[in-house]
Amino acid sequence: MKVYNYSDLNKQDIERLVQRNVDPANEIRAVVEEVIANVREYGDDALIGYAKKFDKVDLDKLYLDKDELAELATTLSDDQKSALQTAYNNIYKFHQTQVKAEDRVETMPGVSCWREARPIEKVGLYIPGGSAVLPSTFLMLGIPARIAGCHEIVVCSPPQKNGKVNAFIAYVAGLLGVERIYLAGGAQAIAAMAYGTKSISKVDKIFGPGNQFVTKAKTIIQSTTTTAIDMPAGPSEVLVIADETANSAYIAADLLAQAEHGIDSQSILVSTSSKILTDAIAEVELQLGVLPRAEIARQAIDNSYAVLVNDLNEAITFSNTYAPEHLILATEYWQQITGSIINAGSVFLGNLTPESAGDYASGTNHTLPTSAYARAYSGVSVDSFVKKITFQHITPEGIQNIGPAVEILAEMEGLHAHKNAVSVRLNDNQ
Ligand SMILES: NC(=O)c1ccc[n+]([C@@H]2O[C@H](COP(=O)([O-])OP(=O)(O)OC[C@H]3O[C@@H](n4cnc5c(N)ncnc54)[C@H](O)[C@@H]3O)[C@@H](O)[C@H]2O)c1
Numbered sequence: 001m002k003v004y005n006y007s008d009l010n011k012q013d014i015e016r017l018v019q020r021n022v023d024p025a026n027e028i029r030a031v032v033e034e035v036i037a038n039v040r041e042y043g044d045d046a047l048i049g050y051a052k053k054f055d056k057v058d059l060d061k062l063y064l065d066k067d068e069l070a071e072l073a074t075t076l077s078d079d080q081k082s083a084l085q086t087a088y089n090n091i092y093k094f095h096q097t098q099v100k101a102e103d104r105v106e107t108m109p110g111v112s113c114w115r116e117a118r119p120i121e122k123v124g125l126y127i128p129g130g131s132a133v134l135p136s137t138f139l140m141l142g143i144p145a146r147i148a149g150c151h152e153i154v155v156c157s158p159p160q161k162n163g164k165v166n167a168f169i170a171y172v173a174g175l176l177g178v179e180r181i182y183l184a185g186g187a188q189a190i191a192a193m194a195y196g197t198k199s200i201s202k203v204d205k206i207f208g209p210g211n212q213f214v215t216k217a218k219t220i221i222q223s224t225t226t227t228a229i230d231m232p233a234g235p236s237e238v239l240v241i242a243d244e245t246a247n248s249a250y251i252a253a254d255l256l257a258q259a260e261h262g263i264d265s266q267s268i269l270v271s272t273s274s275k276i277l278t279d280a281i282a283e284v285e286l287q288l289g290v291l292p293r294a295e296i297a298r299q300a301i302d303n304s305y306a307v308l309v310n311d312l313n314e315a316i317t318f319s320n321t322y323a324p325e326h327l328i329l330a331t332e333y334w335q336q337i338t339g340s341i342i343n344a345g346s347v348f349l350g351n352l353t354p355e356s357a358g359d360y361a362s363g364t365n366h367t368l369p370t371s372a373y374a375r376a377y378s379g380v381s382v383d384s385f386v387k388k389i390t391f392q393h394i395t396p397e398g399i400q401n402i403g404p405a406v407e408i409l410a411e412m413e414g415l416h417a418h419k420n421a422v423s424v425r426l427n428d429n430q
C-alpha cells in the first residue's frame, strides 16, 4: 500500500488521489450502451443471451416464482435464519423511525402549507450477485420499500451457475413478501427495469448497488428515460481515520473487509501516527494471508493508499475532500470530530464499531453513495421510496392577505394572466 505525507501533497495531487472509478476511454460506457440498446430492441431474448454470455447460464425461464423460492429457502440452518431475522428486525426498527408526518404551517393568516409522503408506485431493486451474493442488500432495499408502501416491487439479481438465486436471497424474499425474482444481472437488468420487457415491468425508480457496469447503466438510464435512480452506488469504499489510540489489527481488518468486495474497491487509511500507520499496513499483509478472497482483496489494497497527517483536523479535511462511502473514526476522541464531518455516506464511531456491523445488522442502510457522490447524495432510506407532495389551502382571509403581493410579483414578471388569477378572487371576496 503506497504511503503519502499530507504535507508533501499539493492541490492537484489531492485531486488525483481522491478520483476513482473513472472510465477515461469510455470503455465501460460503450459496453453498457450496447447492452441497453439490445435490451430495448430484443427484450427478454437479450436478457437470456446476456445470462449466457456474462453469467455462463442457459436460462429456460427468466424468473423464480414464490414456490421455487420457498423450496430453495428450505436449506437454511436455524442460526442462519436467526441472523437474517436479527438484521431484518434492526433494519426495520431504524427505518421505521424515518416515517414522520410533517407540520402544517400557516405562512400568513388563512394561508396553510404542508407536505405529505406518497409511495413511489413501481420500484426496481437490484441485488448484486457477481463476485459475492448479497442477501443483506435485499434487506437494505426491501425493508424501506415495504415501510414506504410501494405497490409493485420488481427484483432482479444475476443467475447463479445453477440458473437460480442462492438460498439466502430466496429466504429474504420470504421475509419481505416478494413473490418473484428475475434472473437478470448487470447493465441488462437495469435496462430491463428502465424500459420494460415482456416479462419485466418498467419501474419508476431503480435502487441498488452494483459493479461499474450496473452503476454506469443506472447513470445512463437516469438521463435517457423517465426512470429515476437512488444514486450512483458503485464499488465499495472505506476511509479509516486513525490516531495513536487506534488498534492496528482492527484497522487492517476493516480495510480488508471492503477490499474483499472487489478488485476496484478502495480502502484508504489516514493516520496521525506513523507507528499506527506502519503497524496497520503490516497487519494487512498478515491478515491477507488467511483470507479466502485474498486475490481480490490484494488487488484492491494495491489500488489503495495511506496518508500520514499532522493532526485529526487535517485527517478530516482530507476525508471531506475524498467523501467516502464509509468513514471509520478509529480514535477514542471521535466525539471531538464528528461535527466537522461534511461528506460521508455512513460513519462508524470509535474502535469497537466495525463497518461490518452497519453492512449487515446495526440498522443503518448499507446502500450508500460512492466515488465522491457522498458530497451531494445520501444513502438509501424510506425517503428514497416516497415522493413528498406539497399542499396549500387559502381561506377568504388568506386571499386578502397574500393576494396583493402575488399581483405585484406577477406584474414584475410581466405575467398578467397570473395576476388575474388572483385579482378575480380578490374581487369576489372583498
Ligand atoms: N455502494 C454500495 O452501497 C454497495 C453495496 C453493496 C455492494 N457494493 C458493490 O457492488 C458490487 C457488486 O459487484 P459484483 O460484480 O459482485 O456484482 P453485480 O451483480 O453488480 O454484477 C454482476 C453482473 O455484472 C455483469 N458483468 C460482469 N462482467 C461484465 C462485463 N465484462 N461486461 C458486461 N457486464 C459484465 C454481469 O451481467 C453480471 O451478472 C461490488 O463492487 C461491491 O463493492 C456496493
Ligand SMILES: N[C@H](CO)Cc1c[nH]c[nH+]1
Residues within 6 Å of the ligand: 134, 136, 137, 235, 236, 237, 258, 325, 359, 360, 366, 367, 368
Ligand atoms: N460494504 C457494502 C457496501 O458498500 C455492503 C455489504 C454487503 N455485504 C457486505 N457488505
Ligand SMILES: [Zn+2]
Residues within 6 Å of the ligand: 236, 257, 258, 261, 359
Ligand atoms: Zn461490505
